[in-house]
Amino acid sequence: xxxxxxxxxxxxxxxCQTVRTTGxxxxxxxxxxxxxxxxxxxxxxxxxxxxxxxxxxxxxxxLNRDPAQLSxxxxxxxxxxxxxxxxxxxxxxxxxxxxxxxxxxxxxxxxPSGKIAVYAGLIDKxxxxxxxxxxxxGHEIAHALxxxxxxxxxxxVAQGIGVAVIGAAVGLSGNAMDLTQxxxxxxxxxxxxxxxxxxxxxxxxxxxxxxxxxxxxAVTLWEKMQKTGGxxxxxxxxxxxxxxxxxxxxxxxxxxxxxxxxxxxxxR
Numbered sequence: 001x002x003x004x005x006x007x008x009x010x011x012x013x014x015x016c017q018t019v020r021t022t023g024x025x026x027x028x029x030x031x032x033x034x035x036x037x038x039x040x041x042x043x044x045x046x047x048x049x050x051x052x053x054x055x056x057x058x059x060x061x062x063l064n065r066d067p068a069q070l071s072x073x074x075x076x077x078x079x080x081x082x083x084x085x086x087x088x089x090x091x092x093x094x095x096x097x098x099x100x101x102x103x104x105x106x107x108x109x110x111x112p113s114g115k116i117a118v119y120a121g122l123i124d125k126x127x128x129x130x131x132x133x134x135x136x137x138g139h140e141i142a143h144a145l146x147x148x149x150x151x152x153x154x155x156x157v158a159q160g161i162g163v164a165v166i167g168a169a170v171g172l173s174g175n176a177m178d179l180t181q182x183x184x185x186x187x188x189x190x191x192x193x194x195x196x197x198x199x200x201x202x203x204x205x206x207x208x209x210x211x212x213x214x215x216x217x218a219v220t221l222w223e224k225m226q227k228t229g230g231x232x233x234x235x236x237x238x239x240x241x242x243x244x245x246x247x248x249x250x251x252x253x254x255x256x257x258x259x260x261x262x263x264x265x266x267x268r
Contacts, residue, residue: 018033018034021033021146023087026260027202027203027256027257028202035147037157046149048180052184065102073137076133079212080134080141080207081114083210084207095113100119108137112144116137135217142199142201145207148192149186153182156186206260210257210260219251222247226243
């Protein structure tokens with residue numbers, strides 16, 4: 001057993017890469033990340049996870065039930081996708097998908113490689129403007145751009161010796177590794193870290209601004225959520241940083257990207 005653990009530890013060390021997933025943008029997100037699992041592995045697993053979610057929603061009659069709602073969400077997404085190039089050149093070419101799930105949950109997410117879902121409860125309960133929906137989607141897209149899912153999957157693989165042994169057996173770079181359930185857990189059950197949330201907030205306001213959406217809507221959205229959800233934010237956001245800290249940070253970074261918003265508006 002000791003030899004097996006040593007071999008796994010060596011494999012983990014050999015497979016770990018320090019990468020810079022995105023450019024800093026105007027908001028200046030420059031943290032380097034340690035990745036153990038390959039992008040290809042995570043993206044394939046995310047594809048499987050997304051298909052499972054959509055299949056379950058379709059079976060329950062909850063997938064894309066309102067054509068007008070779906071068109072609105074996809075139109076907003078189509079304005080947000082091109083500006084992702086400011087952070088990584090490959091992102092506009094991802095196989096983006098955007099769907100709406102009829103559920104009372106106030107939720108939205110973007111899995112790795114651009115697989116987006118927005119829940120009708122978010123629209124029905126918050127009555128957001130297009131700018132506020134763009135704030136939500138920009139935040140979720142930012143998680144995908146930064147590959148936070150891959151980073152967290154790498155941490156989970158490194159910490160879970162059973163998974164690590166399987167990974168070592170099939171080759172840790174991982175074409176054969178299936179992380180579908182882990183991706184689902186990361187999407188629905190496990191909160192993001194303070195660092196991930198802050199990065200997604202800051203990148204999100206820049207993506208929205210570059211898409212011609214008022215970045216200050218991220219602040220009004222949070223204020224609206226406080227009134228609607230009390231002390232707990234909706235599912236698509238972690239419980240940290242604290243409300244006031246987060247709103248202050250969003251306000252500061254929204255002001256920083258206002259010139260991008262004004263320039264984008266001139267072009268429309």
